[in-house]
Amino acid sequence: MSLLSIxxxxxxxxxxxxxxxxxxxxxxxxxxxxxxxxGSGKTMTALASIGLLPEGAGAEGEILFDRRNxxxxxxxxxxxxxxxxxxMVFQEPMTALNPVRTIGDQVAEGVIWHTKVSKAEALTKAAxxxxxVGLPPVDVPLDRYPHELSGGQRQRVVIAIAxxxxxxxxxxxEPTTALDVVLQAQxxxxxxxxxxxxxxxxxxxSHDLAVVASMADKIVILQNGKVVEAGPAKQxxxxxxxxxxxxxxxxxTYMPKRVKRPQGSILLNVSNATRDYALPRKSIFSKQTxxxxxxxxxxxxxxxxxxxxxxxxxxxxxxxARIILALHKPTSGTIELGGININAAxxxxxxxxxxxxxxxxxxxxGSFNPRKTVEWLVTEPLNLLDVKPSRDEARGLxxxxxxxxxxxxxxxxxxxxxxSGGQRQRIAIARALITQPKLIIADEPVSALDVSIRAQVLDVFAExxxxxxxxxLFITHDLHVARAITDRVLVMSQGRIVEEGVxxxxxxxxxxxxxxxxxxxxxxxxxxxxx
Amino acid sequence: xxxxxxxxxxxxxxxxxAMATRSPAFVTGLIxxxxxxxLGLISLVWTPYDVSLVTIAERxxxxxxxxxxGTDHFGRDILSMIMVGARNSIAVALVAVGxxxxxGVPLGCWAAARGGLIDASLMRGNDVVFAFPALLSxxxxxxxxGPGAVNAIIAIGIxxxxxxxxxxxxxxxxxxxxxxxxxARAAGKSRMQITLxxxxxxxxxxxxxxGTIQFSLGILAEAGLSYxxxxxxxPSPSWxxxxxxxxxxxxxxxxxALFPGLAIVISVLGLNLMGDGLRDVLDPKLSRSK
Numbered sequence: 001m002s003l004l005s006i007x008x009x010x011x012x013x014x015x016x017x018x019x020x021x022x023x024x025x026x027x028x029x030x031x032x033x034x035x036x037x038x039g040s041g042k043t044m045t046a047l048a049s050i051g052l053l054p055e056g057a058g059a060e061g062e063i064l065f066d067r068r069n070x071x072x073x074x075x076x077x078x079x080x081x082x083x084x085x086x087x088m089v090f091q092e093p094m095t096a097l098n099p100v101r102t103i104g105d106q107v108a109e110g111v112i113w114h115t116k117v118s119k120a121e122a123l124t125k126a127a128x129x130x131x132x133v134g135l136p137p138v139d140v141p142l143d144r145y146p147h148e149l150s151g152g153q154r155q156r157v158v159i160a161i162a163x164x165x166x167x168x169x170x171x172x173x174e175p176t177t178a179l180d181v182v183l184q185a186q187x188x189x190x191x192x193x194x195x196x197x198x199x200x201x202x203x204x205x206s207h208d209l210a211v212v213a214s215m216a217d218k219i220v221i222l223q224n225g226k227v228v229e230a231g232p233a234k235q236x237x238x239x240x241x242x243x244x245x246x247x248x249x250x251x252x253t254y255m256p257k258r259v260k261r262p263q264g265s266i267l268l269n270v271s272n273a274t275r276d277y278a279l280p281r282k283s284i285f286s287k288q289t290x291x292x293x294x295x296x297x298x299x300x301x302x303x304x305x306x307x308x309x310x311x312x313x314x315x316x317x318x319x320x321a322r323i324i325l326a327l328h329k330p331t332s333g334t335i336e337l338g339g340i341n342i343n344a345a346x347x348x349x350x351x352x353x354x355x356x357x358x359x360x361x362x363x364x365x366g367s368f369n370p371r372k373t374v375e376w377l378v379t380e381p382l383n384l385l386d387v388k389p390s391r392d393e394a395r396g397l398x399x400x401x402x403x404x405x406x407x408x409x410x411x412x413x414x415x416x417x418x419x420s421g422g423q424r425q426r427i428a429i430a431r432a433l434i435t436q437p438k439l440i441i442a443d444e445p446v447s448a449l450d451v452s453i454r455a456q457v458l459d460v461f462a463e464x465x466x467x468x469x470x471x472x473l474f475i476t477h478d479l480h481v482a483r484a485i486t487d488r489v490l491v492m493s494q495g496r497i498v499e500e501g502v503x504x505x506x507x508x509x510x511x512x513x514x515x516x517x518x519x520x521x522x523x524x525x526x527x528x529x530x531x
Numbered sequence: 532x533x534x535x536x537x538x539x540x541x542x543x544x545x546x547x548x549a550m551a552t553r554s555p556a557f558v559t560g561l562i563x564x565x566x567x568x569x570l571g572l573i574s575l576v577w578t579p580y581d582v583s584l585v586t587i588a589e590r591x592x593x594x595x596x597x598x599x600x601g602t603d604h605f606g607r608d609i610l611s612m613i614m615v616g617a618r619n620s621i622a623v624a625l626v627a628v629g630x631x632x633x634x635g636v637p638l639g640c641w642a643a644a645r646g647g648l649i650d651a652s653l654m655r656g657n658d659v660v661f662a663f664p665a666l667l668s669x670x671x672x673x674x675x676x677g678p679g680a681v682n683a684i685i686a687i688g689i690x691x692x693x694x695x696x697x698x699x700x701x702x703x704x705x706x707x708x709x710x711x712x713x714x715a716r717a718a719g720k721s722r723m724q725i726t727l728x729x730x731x732x733x734x735x736x737x738x739x740x741x742g743t744i745q746f747s748l749g750i751l752a753e754a755g756l757s758y759x760x761x762x763x764x765x766p767s768p769s770w771x772x773x774x775x776x777x778x779x780x781x782x783x784x785x786x787x788a789l790f791p792g793l794a795i796v797i798s799v800l801g802l803n804l805m806g807d808g809l810r811d812v813l814d815p816k817l818s819r820s821k
Binding site for chain 2: 219322325327350351354358359363364367368369370371373380381383384428431466
């Protein structure tokens with residue numbers, strides 16, 4: 001008898017089927033990976049398995065945990081189960097922890113609640129658990145608050161909370177999506193060793209096939225609430241019987257067609273750019289101290305060149321992008337775009353420079369003012385032109401760029417919330433294109449998108465590079481993306497550029513420690529399946 | 532990986548209306564407020580009796596067909612006085628809120644847009660105004676500059692300025708770090724343009740909720756001032772003064788105090804319910820009901 005056994009689970013909100021006849025089993029010590037794109041019902045499966053379905057959800061079928069049907073249990077009985085027999089690890093470690101309580105208290109909380117031990121005993125247990133997840137109290141005392149920890153450390157605390165009572169089943173919903181690849185590898189290792197050591201069952205939910213392939217014994221592939229394929233993970237992924245499985249796998253390693261272009265002249269020249277941020281003073285009398293986010297960075301981008309900037313989170317990539325775009329002033333150093341020094345530029349020169357470079361952001365939801373129409377949003381950068389076009393001209397330009405990125409003209413009168421994530425990212429690219437720039441700086445433009453949408457957006461970039469000769473600085477922590485779309489790569493670590501070269505050479509044969517770390521940590525589906 | 536910020540919810544206007552009308556608090560508030568507004572509006576063209584018409588023979592009549600709310604100690608029709616008083620109260624509160632919005636919101640937006648020294652000094656100035664108890668200071672101002680509707684408006688208005696400045700600053704600060712603001716800056720927009728085009732439309736809901744609540748406080752403050760004889764001067768009727776005059780008549784004509792009291796309660800309750808209902812819809816984080 002397996003630990004968790006879901007039988008013909010159907011979940012409805014009104015008439016809408018979120019899950020349709022889903023069945024699977026998880027045994028003790030077994031890792032089950034659930035893969036699917038957004039909206040496929042992954043998270044609902046997790047919430048159903050811990051009895052935390054939102055109100056208004058109608059569930060049919062059976063969720064048998066230790067032979068008891070969770071769907072028929074009273075909430076008080078479920079409370080005894082949650083945190084004790086079933087632990088949960090969430091995606092976003094910052095919001096999963098209570099910011100005003102110490103990490104020791106938060107780990108001990110469940111222990112006190114479920115085992116009725118004294119606080120001192122619970123804290124001892126919490127200390128042991130934190131030590132086990134790699135946060136020994138000697139280095140990270142129990143009285144630290146979540147904001148004093150880094151993202152990876154916070155996720156370790158979340159795992160400690162979930163595992164403190166030695167649950168039989170652990171549910172991890174995208175536990176590493178908010179982390180960079182190096183931290184991802186560490187957290188996955190930790191989960192794997194905990195499961196092995198304690199015989200816990202693990203439900204690992206992810207959109208990343210490579211992550212699941214490296215971890216899971218069994219895999220369930222969900223599409224629109226239906227199980228497309230299920231079985232032993234490696235076998236399913238090697239055979240790829242279902243077209244949807246194949247589609248997911250090809251999309252995740254998708255390489256758009258690139259046209260080799262002759263190298264143009266130097267477009268962007270950054271020399272010795274440095275940016276310091278003032279740290280809060282310890283007392284009003286102490287000396288001001290600084291954090292150096294970007295440290296003497298020099299780089300050039302030629303016309304029509306696709307360059308990747310890769311590095312771990314917090315290494316200064318985004319700050320560098322903002323310095324180049326003249327949104328932040330560098331503490332020292334110069335940035336020249338098309339011969340204009342943008343730090344010393346006057347108003348008119350700066351406008352001219354800004355026409356030449358535009359940006360695309362990571363979050364397709366946050367990069368638009370939700371109260372404006374697409375027409376208004378896409379034409380906003382026309383503000384940079386010296387002679388403002390009439391409304392009709394602006395509309396014409398907007399429909400031109402929209403059709404370039406594969407959207408219909410009738411998008412113009414609609415609002416951003418009426419579009420999907422991938423469509424919004426196309427609109428963001430359209431907005432960046434409208435001033436006919438020579439350089440686009442894209443800050444993680446595809447990392448918030450599903451793999452199939454990601455492939456389409458990468459196609460748009462490749463096509464623009466081929467037809468318009470657009471140069472692009474791609475900021476990413478995903479090496480697949482760097483490999484797929486760029487000619488040259490810059491590896492950044494702790495504010496410095498530590499390695500630079502032709503993309504596939506650097507990624508196949510990294511020299512610097514930072515680059516090696518990234519390459520080794522990045523999960524690679526082909527390698528995992530070959531092993 | 533930055534995920535969509537759940538702290539800022541943005542709903543299109545028609546959805547807000549649809550959701551608001553489903554909230555019992557909002558609908559009740561809307562109905563109560565509309566009654567008072569309607570009374571005030573009708574009084575502009577028609578009242579049952581002239582409010583300055585003194586008929587001593589008809590004094591202290593209890594409610595009847597000819598005088599629905601009865602008459603006061605001068606024989607004036609109470610319903611007519613309440614109607615004209617509604618107009619006065621609304622006018623004073625509206626202009627006072629207007630002063631707060633027109634001066635406070637730009638100050639708050641400016642502080643948020645510039646940050647640093649400008650922000651710090653503006654907000655500390657704000658704190659100083661906040662440190663004075665609003666109604667007491669309004670009493671002081673009207674006592675110095677003379678009682679009257681105009682001085683009451685100014686006195687109440689001044690204390691609305693820091694309220695709106697604070698709300699506007701907090702709202703704007705939450706929007707400034709967002710990506711679409713960066714995009715606007717990359718499009719060469721000035722801080723002023725960004726504030727007008729991006730910041731204000733996205734914090735309108737905060738201002739609307741605060742406006743409703745300040746409006747009810749304004750009505751209360753006006754009633755308080757005119758109760759002390761510092762608001763609208765006779766013969767122009769006002770709810771506060773009607774209460775003050777009724778105080779001595781309580782034992783012989785309790786209805787003279789009842790109706791102005793009810794008018795104040797209904798308008799303040801109505802506006803507060805409306806504000807609460809709107810807040811539940813617009814700002815789910817502060818919602819008290821589920």
